[in-house]
Amino acid sequence: QVKLQESGPGLVQPSDTLSLSCDVSGYSIADDIWWGWVRQPPGKGLEWIGYSHHAGATHYNPSLWGRVAVSVDTITRQVSLSLDSATGADTAVYYCVRYTVTLRHFDDWGRGTLVTVSS
């Protein structure tokens, strides 16, 4: 059974970097799978952030281009998210996801972690 567990600071100062980690268990992180992030502002809908393959390829939402980085570490079995220059608009629940590109869907989601950007 795949388990994705997000972790990171719940409060980030404006203009700082928002950094989150996701521990992956129950699945080989080095398989031909993409790992990424989706976020949901409080009371709003879902927004795809981006995903990464363990071999290094990445795809990001152009709305976040230049600020975002997603990486996969096969040693620590973690997926990381880094979002620079955070603003209040980045306040959201951040979900770690497993994406099967051949089937074009998100198979598994973490429980999510709320990050608030505020001083």
Place this chain on the structure above:
Amino acid sequence: DIVLTQSPLSLPVTPGAPASISCKSSQGLQNSNGKHCLDWYLQKPGQSPQLLIYFASYRASGVPDRFSGSGSGTDFTLRISRVEAEDVGVYYCMQAVENPITFGQGTRLEIK
């Protein structure tokens, strides 16, 4: 970006009655393999979204057969044959034919 428009946005349903949700895309969602890259997810209250339907009409593992998906081109529909109390939540359609992946606004299903 591909825009997905769901309707209705709110759906009150009597237990045992059928329900349907529409998802209209701003452009076609068929990939080079002929599959329509349209998924449906359900986000139950306080939970993460869960996959219901992929490639427009394929039920995900463990999804009850009262859920079905259909459609082609730019028009897609999720149907629930007999709504149960556990089906409450927000339903999202999602397209993955091209990046950026985008979601519909969500449809909130509630029990009357």
